[in-house]
Amino acid sequence: MVSRERILEAAGRVYAKHGFRGATTRLIAAEAGVNEVTLFRTFGSKGALFEAVLEQSDVCSEVNPLPDPAVDPEEELTIWVGEHLQRIHDLRPMLIQAISELDERPEVADFACRGRDEVHEILTDYSAGLQRAGRADSAADVFAAVTMLISSVMGDAMGRPMVPESFPPIDEAPRRYVRCFLRSIGVASSR
């Protein structure tokens, strides 16, 4: 029963590259090193195979928490943003395909947006903590700032492979985004 996993993996790779329409069963079978018939015997249909693919891609989307209470915002956020960036970057090709097929295959919607709310909440709570502790401007527009930070991470993961010169060097990016974010909610730089 090792075929099942090889097919799932291969289907994920092929789907990320070519989308649902372009991911032919022939291609997937070849990529998995498996006979095409085995694919149908195992999953029944192409549609069912991709449901299984999206289901298993589910697990890898757990989001890390942020410390409560905050101790060193710049440091803590930089690490968190770096991890988040990496996570989105890994999901990038599959995410893009899923989004581009939203109209035709609405069932991928929750895969595509999954996690965004949670991420928003984590960052908002953390920032609210900073406000309560008097370390962030209580009049700051935390909601907009958080939205911008999340969009920046998404935009970086999505756009960097296409136009790298539009983004800070990858090793500096998380810290620089975080610094801008902190300034925008009125947290003084720690160094």
Added chain:
Amino acid sequence: MVSRERILEAAGRVYAKHGFRGATTRLIAAEAGVNEVTLFRTFGSKGALFEAVLEQSDVCSEVNPLPDPAVDPEEELTIWVGEHLQRIHDLRPMLIQAISELDERPEVADFACRGRDEVHEILTDYSAGLQRAGRADSAADVFAAVTMLISSVMGDAMGRPMVPESFPPIDEAPRRYVRCFLRSIGVASSR
């Protein structure tokens, strides 16, 4: 010779919805209210048709300038961001398809990234002007801040239709993004 334009328009719409593979010549012809044969007689092949589509989508991507010198940054940027947001929002479906097909059809790459550099430059110049005039913090990370603002506009245009609750109300969004941006480069709020 009115067919040519009707086919081009229809092809753009169908492509934006279904992508290159899903945009069958049959569908396009039906959408254009034209016989499928006319499509081939006019453009030769499906590939050639889409080259023409991307070429004509070229024109609509002119970017507005920002005043030099800056007078009222919040006001000027809010208007500019609002227009840019609208522009990207209109291009959204086609952009998404183009990006998702980058691997298979590299010729769409320049359509997908076109304008990003220019936008970056316009905002950077404008911010540099603010710094020279002593109205922005000269130590601010303008590059990162501009990148974040652009990503925010992209992220808004792309993500709002999917997860509207993650973004500020559309009529407030440009101003709130701009305010965060200005704070992050150390421009004091004007009101």
Added chain:
DNA sequence: ACGGCAAGCAAGTAGGTACTTGCATACACA
């Protein structure tokens, strides 16, 4: 040694896709 089971292989079905061909129609301009 034998039965069951996963997998491969060859072939076929039914439908879709890009693209072609031959012929009919209608309008435009000379």
Added chain:
DNA sequence: TGTGTATGCAAGTACCTACTTGCTTGCCGT
């Protein structure tokens, strides 16, 4: 009045796609 030119229509070609069927092979536990 005639002639080109754009378009429609019906049919066909060659290929691809998801999916099926029938048969064979090899391995594993009993």
